[in-house]
Amino acid sequence: MDRYTEVRSFALVAEHGSFAAAALIEGVTPVIMGRRLDALEKRLGVKLMHRSTRGLKLTDLGEQFLEGAMALLKEFDKIESSITADRNTVRGHLVVSAPAAFGRKHVAPHGPAFQKRFPELKISFNLTDSVVDLVRDGYDMALRIGTVTDPNYVAVNLYPNRRVLCATPDYLERNGAPQTLEELSQHNCLAFNLMGGQQRGWTFLRDGKPIAIRVSGNLDCNDGELLFDWVKQGLGIGWRSTWEIQAELKRRELVTLLDEYAIPAYDIQAIYPQQRFLPAKVRFFIDYLKEVYNQPGYWDGSR
Structure with missing residues (x-):
């Protein structure tokens, strides 16, 4: 026995x-x-x-x-x-955190289709721009934009992404395009003000080293979607992720600026706590998002 x-x-x-x-x-x-x-x-x-x-x-x-x-x-x-290789065994409760704007457009909308594959699974989304503690707050996983350095988490790259400067052709026609990072001080920069973002400045890469440039403008906000809307209205220069602006770039409604200084590693990542055995519900949802994000034309809306 x-x-x-x-x-x-x-x-x-x-x-x-x-x-x-x-x-x-x-x-x-x-x-x-x-x-x-x-x-x-x-x-x-x-x-x-x-x-x-x-x-x-x-x-x-x-x-x-x-x-x-x-x-x-x-x-x-x-x-x-x-x-287990049997996808039908995925069950339980999957709790996911994601940045507000990104989660609203590119995470939560895929929940119903994923849940339809696994009817015994319940999914909860928490969309917030605050950084949550996965273990303390009871999350199975989170979506993050940018490099994750916490050694207690495992990070899986889902799709490449950068942070770039952008503005409308109309704004640039009225104000000119900055040719150097220092010239940003002469422009209306629409900054994120959560946790001192505007005071710390925008971070770029020059000669292989990170450099923070102080910016200022007549509007700032702690809501990324509203900031993006202001940029599209031609009210100033914004610092946005490439995942967010692909459709506008394709339609030539936005133009990127000073691309040579953009930070290259700002990828879309799924993270989860270090653990010996990864639950199937987490593994399959990560695989599903990776599959969706890598469909041709997904980010610019042409698929």
């Missing part, structure tokens, strides 16, 4: 309070369940459970062993779940 069967049988008897109930779940007779417990106690050399006509009662060592047994069985179930 294998050890797993013995441990599982012991845990079932302890959980349900009788050999008959546990035997019904296992599809065997109560006598067989009793033999399994006998074999486990003999191998361990200790008494795990007192049995009498009045019922079952765990010994002190039995209580201790049950705690470890439940953790072991749970870990075993996670191992099986992590390597």
Whole structure:
């Protein structure tokens, strides 16, 4: 008799309070369940459970062993779940965090189609520009824009992205195009003001080294979508991600500026906490988003 069967049988008897109930779940007779417990106690050399006509009662060592047994069985179930190839087994509750504007356009809208593939799965989205703590706040995964440096997280690149300066042709016709980073001080820069973004300035790459340029303008906001709308209205220069502006660039409604100074590594990433076995619900959703994002024409709206 294998050890797993013995441990599982012991845990079932302890959980349900009788050999008959546990035997019904296992599809065997109560006598067989009793033999399994006998074999486990003999191998361990200790008494795990007192049995009498009045019922079952765990010994002190039995209580201790049950705690470890439940953790072991749970870990075993996670191992099986992590390597299963059957997509129909994806179930449970997937909790996802994403930046507000990006999540609204490119994460949450794909939830219904993904959930349709896995009817037993429930999905919750939290869209916020605040950086959440996945473990403390109970998230299975998050979407992030830019390099993730936290060693407690695993990052998976979903699609390449950069941060670039952009403006409308009308704005540039009225104000001219900056030729150097220093000339940005002469322009109306529409900055993100959450967590001191405007005070820290915009970060570029010059001669292979990051450089922060202080910018100013007559409008700032903590909402990226509103800032993007102002840029499209020709009110100033914006610092946007390439995922956000592909359609406008294709229609020539926006023009990029000072591209040679853009930070190259600002990719769209999925992150999740470091763990021995990745839940199937997380793995499959990451694969699904990667599949969607890499469809030709997805980002410029031409597909």
